[in-house]
Each structure stands twice: as C-alpha cells, then as structure tokens.
Amino acid sequence: AQSVTQPDIHITVSEGASLELRCNYSYGATPYLFWYVQSPGQGLQLLLKYFSGDTLVQGIKGFEAEFKRSQSSFNLRKPSVHWSDAAEYFCAVVLITGGGNKLTFGTGTQLKVEL
Amino acid sequence: EPEVTQTPSHQVTQMGQEVILRCVPISNHLYFYWYRQILGQKVEFLVSFYNNEISEKSEIFDDQFSVERPDGSNFTLKIRSTKLEDSAMYFCAGKKEGYNEQFFGPGTRLTVL
Numbered sequence: 001a002q003s004v005t006q007p008d009i010h011i012t013v014s015e016g017a018s019l020e021l022r023c024n025y026s027y028g029a030t031p032y033l034f035w036y037v038q039s040p041g042q043g044l045q046l047l048l049k050y051f052s053g054d055t056l057v058q059g060i061k062g063f064e065a066e067f068k069r070s071q072s073s074f075n076l077r078k079p080s081v082h083w084s085d086a087a088e089y090f091c092a093v094v095l096i097t098g099g100g101n102k103l104t105f106g107t108g109t110q111l112k113v114e115l
Numbered sequence: 116e117p118e119v120t121q122t123p124s125h126q127v128t129q130m131g132q133e134v135i136l137r138c139v140p141i142s143n144h145l146y147f148y149w150y151r152q153i154l155g156q157k158v159e160f161l162v163s164f165y166n167n168e169i170s171e172k173s174e175i176f177d178d179q180f181s182v183e184r185p186d187g188s189n190f191t192l193k194i195r196s197t198k199l200e201d202s203a204m205y206f207c208a209g210k211k212e213g214y215n216e217q218f219f220g221p222g223t224r225l226t227v228l
Contacts, residue, residue, distance in 0.1 A: 032215045043206060043221040044158070051215060090158060094215055101146060101210070102160040102171055103217060 002027050004093055006106035013081050014114045021076040021109045023091030031093035033074040034103070035065055039087045047089075050074060061085070086113045117141040119220035121207050127226045131196050136223045138190045138207030147190045148208040148217060149182065151175070158206065164190065197227045 005024045013019050025031060035047040048059025055067040065076045074091060091106040120139045128134050140147055149161040162172040164182050179195045190209075194201055204224050208217040 034216075036219075044219040046216060046218070049216060092158075101215070101217075102148065102163055102173075103150070103158075103208075104160065105158040107157045 002095075002104070004091055004104055004106040006089075006091055006109050008109045009107070010110045010112065012112040012114060015083050016080050019076075019078045019081045019085070019111070021089050021091075021111070023074045023076065023106060025072050025074070025091075025093050027072075027093065027095060029095065030069065031095050033065075033067060034092045034094075035059065035063070035074075035076045036090045036092060036105075037061075037087050038090065038108075044090065047076070081111075081113055083113045083115055086111055119207055119209055119218055121205075121220035121223050123223060124221065125224045125226070127228065128197055130199055130227055134194050134197055134225060136192045136194075136205050136207075136225070138192075138209075138220055139188060140190055140207065140209035141218060143211055144209030144218070145212045146170075146210045146217075147182075147184070148210075149192045150206045150208065150219075151203040152206065152222075153200075153203045161192075161205075194225075197225075199227050201225060202227045 033050040036044040207220040
C-alpha cells in the first residue's frame with residue numbers, strides 16, 4: 001500500500017545540537033516530496049520540497065533534506081537547532097502520475113528542544 | 116506576500132447542525148483543497164477542486180460534505196449535519212497551475228458538542 005512513514009513520533013534535542021528527522025515513502029513511482037512544519041495552534045508552513053535534480057535541497061530556517069531513491073527516504077536535517085524550532089514536522093508526498101495532486105502526509109514528528 | 120486566509124478561526128457547534136467553513140485562496144491559485152487534522156493525528160486529504168468541480172475526494176468526504184466556490188473568491192466547505200467525530204482542524208490549501216506546492220491557510224478549529 002502507498003504510504004508515508006515517519007518512524008519517530010517524538011524527538012528531543014538540545015539547543016545547538018544537530019537534528020535529523022526521518023521520512024520514508026512507499027510508492028511505485030517517485031513522488032514529489034515536501035516537509036511542512038506546524039507550530040502549536042498554527043497552520044502548515046512549507047519548509048522545503050524536492051521535485052527533481054539535485055538530491056540535496058535547501059529550505060527555509062536553515063533546514064535541508066536529502067532525497068535517497070535507493071532508500072525511498074527524504075530525511076530532514078538541521079546542523080544546529082534553535083529553541084524556536086520546537087514544533088511538529090510533517091513529511092508529505094504528491095504522486096507525479098496517477099495520484100492526482102493531493103498531499104499524503106506522514107504521522108508527524110514532534111520536536112522538543114531543550115535549552 | 117499573499118496568504119491563504121480562513122474564517123472563522125474557531126467554530127463551536129451542536130451535533131446535527133450545519134457549518135460552513137470559509138477560505139480565501141491566493142488570487143492566482145486555480146487548484147483548491149480541504150484537509151483535516153483530528154487532534155493528535157495526521158493531516159488527511161478531504162477533497163480537491165478545480166475548474167468549479169471536484170477533481171478528487173477521499174473516503175472521508177461523504178454526502179454530508181460539500182464544497183463550492185460561489186463567487187470566484189471564497190472557497191467553502193459545508194458540513195450538513197455535524198457529528199462529534201467531525202471535530203478537527205480543517206485546513207484549506209491552494210496551488211497555481213503548473214506548480215506542485217500547496218499553500219495552506221491557518222486552519223479552522225471545529226468543535227462539535
């Protein structure tokens with residue numbers, strides 16, 4: 001079945017530490033890939049996206065993500081986390097063909113930042 | 116920078132009542148979407164809308180749901196007879212022709228009592 005998996009429900013890191021949030025997808029074709037962030041009580045803000053080309057993509061707020069076709073992964077990284085990064089992070093995909101344009105989201109990873 | 120707006124930010128209603136959630140997409144967007152997020156759960160697709168008709172809908176989007184864009188500006192989601200399990204955050208999103216990025220509104224929190 002087609003799915004998006006975020007294996008880590010909660011992650012806690014210290015401010016200044018590096019961060020990696022995992023995302024795996026299970027689709028027959030390569031989808032378009034996105035990371036969104038949701039702060040408490042807020043909407044969804046697009047951090048970055050991957051459609052094609054360079055597999056390392058840069059986003060806003062110092063985030064980057066790497067697409068690895070062989071692992072069906074699109075992990076989100078940040079070299080040094082700030083307290084304001086505490087939020088919920090969602091990986092999402094859109095199928096390029098046959099799936100319309102709807103976004104399919106993972107279950108999210110709640111990031112806590114310790115000062 | 117243009118933003119998607121949604122009203123109201125919070126709606127409380129009694130079970131069985133009708134609610135209408137409103138969205139004003141970015142003006143040059145042509146594709147529109149509704150998603151919902153039940154508290155503590157993931158964001159789920161409800162429906163997509165293009166050229167004044169539904170292009171895709173999920174199993175969640177049953178006969179009690181409807182969407183329309185009556186005036187070419189507002190994009191609405193109507194729930195005819197709300198149930199307790201309709202309590203969720205509802206997000207509107209839009210995208211431009213030829214692009215794959217969807218831009219989300221801040222959401223409407225619907226509470227059904």
